[in-house]
Amino acid sequence: MFKKKYLALVLLPLLLLLLAISFLGQAGATTSSKSSAPLAAGVQDIVDRGVLRVGVKQDLPNFGYRDPENMQYTGMEIEIAKKVAAELGVKIEFTPVTAQTRGALLDNGQLDMVIATFTITDERKELYNFTTPYYTDAVGFLVRKDSKIASNWEALDGMTIGVTQGSIQWGLLEEIAAEKGIHFNFRELGSNSEVVVALAARRVDAFSIDQSILSAFLGKSNQLLDIQYKPSEYGIVTKKSNTELANYLDQLVQNWNKDGSLQTIYNKFGLTPVTEISD
Template identity: 50%
Template sequence: MLRRKRLTLYLLSCIFIFLLFYPNSTSANQLSEIKKSGVLKVGVKQDVPNFGYYNAETNQYEGMEIDIAKKIAKSLGVKPVFVPTTAQTREPLMDNGQIDILIATYTITPERKANYNISKAYYHDEIGFLVRKNSHIKTIKELDGKHIGVAQGATTKGNLEKYAKEHKLKFSYAQLGSFPELAISLYANRIDAFSVDKSILSGYLSPHTTILKEGFNTQEYGIATSKQDKVLIPYVNKLLVSWEKDGSLKHIYQKFKLKPAKVKKE
């Protein structure tokens, strides 16, 4: 009986050790597996002009994040395969392994860092508001009591609630599934303002709308992978540092007429 118990404990110990180290082995091979497959599966936005946008006329993805994905893939000697994502689908796509890496205006937060591996920031932005010119709204204070449109699954609503509480303002919210839906709702007078990061809003400007000069809450965009991965994000971080030094990132910003927000020192 004692011998059987010892054997059982030994087998359980072996299983525990296997489970402990097996994910690391899989992760260590991830780069080589990507190279063998010849493709890097990248989760990107398809409705954010200048960042990740699917151009139906050319049948191509374009934007700053698309260019970054292409550079990462090129450094690995593989081709990028773009997988369209939304704020609601991007994390499940990482969880179930349908994408290798996510580059999709993904804001770095402590909660997200606890659940995913995230790179250093490749872009800084701040939350803003797109309004109709004929509304004559010029400041955030003038949005008190107004109906604000935000994207489902994004961090915008939580940040707006915090800002409103700190500045004694009241907002009501319309949460929609995509940025084009929010823009249409603004043009149709169903919301008073469309709120998200300013650079994203710039892609939805029209002769009848404007972005308020005021903004708040500097956002950092990071490249993400599942927690199982242990090698892709360190690899990407080295690339980002290199591209910052040689001006590659700045060149991409300029190509899409993007101006990163200034990081406010505490």
């Protein structure tokens, strides 16, 4: 009889302890499940693959640049893409893109997203998903210093403006020319570098595109005119059908804008978003 009572006194606390541990384990599992909501299918696919495939610029210092010596990518857009990959817990794979190739690489499924100074427009929204802007630039003009072109629209009347294929500057400038009663000629070339070469060779009088791009070509020979004619808001771009990934990325950009993460990246590369346009 004594042994039975002794065993009951010893076993009962052990049983209660085991029940408590089991209950706490179940409660912890429930809490964990609620705090980590399942990812949407379009996002989970990337996690399952283990690699985020991103299209970036490789010739634009401070935004997307690939160092020819070590072949490493640097720039604001590179940093943002890395933050996305870190959020997903996956590796990152960069693919260099241009204004002509970035859309096609998205459409054929070779890329998950593009972050490459891709300006948001209503027309482009019909074809692709854009996040909330992560940076705002302004469109301007690069000219030769010896051209002595003044910083006003009248001085550009009749000039030949160099633009890159796939950019929106041609259409924008035609609208402005009609408003101001002036005229532009245009020469469209395949890349930014080709337009700069044409500028040096005097085949064009000015190069017009976003000022962040033009700043890469400043030097002894070239300068920016003090004219800005259009804000350029850059968004992260995804395939039109992949709304799940688009929504996920948009939320990340909004959060990073609020918590100061984007500002930290701007500061790292000495970038200042445009807040107002002066023409």
